[in-house]
Amino acid sequence: MKPTIALVGRPNVGKSTLFNRLTKTRDALVADQPGLTRDRHYGHGRVGEKPYFVVDTGGFEPVVDEGIMFEMARQTLQAVDEADAIVFIVDGRVGITPQDKIIAQRLRQNDRPVWVAVNKVEGMQRAVVTADFYELGLGDPVAISASHGEGVRDLINEILDGFEVPVDEPEADHPKFAVVGRPNVGKSTLVNAVLGEERVIAFDQPGTTRDSVYIDFERNGSPYTIIDTAGVRKRGKVTEMIEKFSVIKTMQAIEDANVAVLVLDAMQEVSDQDARVASFVMETGRALVVAVNKWEAANAEQRDRIKREIDRKLSFLDFAKFHYISALGGQGVGELFKSIDQAYTAAMIKIPTPKLTNALQLMIERQQPPLAGKVRPKMRYAHQGGSNPPVVIVHGNALDHVPDSYWRYLERSFMKVFKLQGTPLRVQFKRSANPYDDKTKKPGPKPKPRSKF
Template sequence: MVPVIALVGRPNVGKSTLFNRLTRSRDALVADLSGLTRDRKYGEGKVGGARFIVIDTGGISGDEEGIDSLMAKQSLMAIEEADIVLFLVDGRAGLNPADEMIADHLRRSEKSCYLVVNKTDGLDPDVAISDFFGLGLGQPLPIAASQNRSVTLLIEEVLSELPEQEADVLPEEFKFSTRIAVVGRPNVGKSTLVNRMLGEDRVVVFDQAGTTRDSIYIPYERDGEPYILIDTAGVRRRKNITEAVEKFSIIKTLQAIEDANVVVCVIDARQGVTDQDLHMLGFVLDAGRSLVIALNKWDGMLEEQKLKVKEQIQRRLEFVDFARFHFISALHGSGVGEMYRSVDEAYVSAMAKWPTNRLTRLLEDVVAEHQPPMVNGRRIKMRYAHQGGSNPPIIVVHGNQLDNLPASYKRYLQNKFRQVLGIKGTPVRFEFRVGDNPFEGRPNQLTPRQLAKKQRFKLHVQDLKKESKRKSRKKK
């Protein structure tokens, strides 16, 4: 599962600034799923090649007294669910009594927690952090979120200390399975659907495939094809369907989406499409996952109700019109077999590989059919296209003046590529790069200067850690 990083700290220390630095999407998913407070934000983070989920916990006000009221319940829950907690303090304001209360709580929790001193720009980092050793949370790490200073290094450092992921220890034959996440609001019928998907005649579930019964990964075969169901609902751990194991967890849902190839988003047709459904779909789209939408509980609905839902889909779900919609009854099993066909189709599209010459030829054809506009008397030129990734497919286009390419032309490109390459059920991303060399500007390639800087920071952190270990030994 992708790791979850929670940002905690009192107001104004720079949590939102750091959050915005770390998340790709400018509009964070503001969680009002399952009635959580609106001020807690979730986002998909990406630094270098690593992906993670960031939560800006908000909710901690320094004005209240006592740790219970100080840390709103939501923040505590976020800390519980996170793999890593970044506790932010303000290097300019210095130590504050509220910091001590938060630190006190974090010290008692078992979480892997890092003390991050923000706003150290223009300060001597060693002086800025000196105030905070007393919090007893180990080595304070200096950053300046608004300047983007040491932010990447910080994240790389904390992620590198996480233990191995469960997915990495799955047996070899399941490494290339279609990974399916079934997500949706509480009570829409996820568990019923998961049981139905696993309980089909043609399905063989492997209990002995190297995963424990507690594993959230359920490997199985259907018609000889390997699949893995990501079981966030704890279906397998329940003795029967009605026994709820865990309450709805938005973090688990987001992790499952990140972890999947294909997301089956379950919507309760009887309730219609709700705002919460839209939020969840928005996250699937941001994550670039392929998508199948299941309108569940279609059994026993009146004709006029059905019409109303279909009309609502057209109106509210246009932004995910690349996905296939299925009207199903998880309870009776109707429509589930066809849904598998869409899952397979979406997987194939999400993982497809196209050679550079095919994409470049297609680009030439598309441009010949409809030229991009002139800008400042010069025509926008597109020269090469190559594939920059899969799940979601990324098409990288190289040319001149691409910054000026109008949105309508981008849509045209996108539609044409979808149509000709037969891409179904997955979002497609286009990246535009100026310059002729198709291999220029690849991600993950650090310049020598960046490499040196990274090395220096690592050494710095190592030194600081040694120092704090030495100090704590001395204390004992």
């Protein structure tokens, strides 16, 4: 299982900047204004072969007892509880503050390992700037610059040294699918309909499922594993400590599955949170099937509305099958299973290299990659680099000049040629080595001229 690293500290010490550095994204808002981050923000990171979750938190003001800063402090404490390691970020230019001492005291009461990261030290003597922070009593402070990247890799390597590299388990020989979505859309009811019995609690109260539940079963003689997950609320509405913990459990369940079944409520609008869950499924590369539940209870106007909202807000899920079902009555569940099987088969497909290369050449004949100045990327052959999702690796020259539009063209074309329904496909480029690129490489001996005789 991936370790979870929580970033905590006072407002405006650089937590979001470090989050963006670790995740190689710009997902967290960054500005010279205290308190900009209010909710917890989850992301993925990787150093070498070691992946991890990272959690950005709002500024921690431990002395307040009401208002938004109090709620931010509660969320930070919850992030500490669910983390495997904590990075306590302090400002090297400001020095140690009374708030830093109070936060350190709170962190010492927790059994999680803590690293003190002294940020904003660019251009400063590290030994001098970190000396004062030994007073926090949390071990040796580490000097970093989140904005410039100085010391960040060494810090994360040190943290991850205490965790084993997640072992890739053998691929299951049967589909494992996670039922995900907002609370109270009927996920547990759908699980019970699939199983044909009351295996999980289901009643009209949002947030009933607190943890992910794995259930093995058979259907028509074929084995499956279904994962009932806790509902993923909008972050601003996640208040109970035990419910906040369920968010990361849901993320882990999606990664552990082969297929995600996203459940929507036909009686409600498609929310931004629905789109976020779908985006997370795509980021992890999992196959996807969408089930619009409570279809029997929706009137004609509601049905038209949700179909329009799906076209508008979930248009990026064009690879997924949509089903309009009634989990309570069992209508449409059988067809849903057909799509789960189809998505699983597509996600785990093995495609021979000759077939991939032939398909690639046909795509190039149909539409060549555009020129980049005087250079046109040349694609030679392709082979499969992985499954769940399928990964196609294309070899050639000048592939760093391939535009995103052509990248997407290749992905869509591969999916169409091999009839991959329900799973995303990823294309990666691998540029052939050019011995003349290395200017420092000494030239080898000149070849001897061939004899005329």
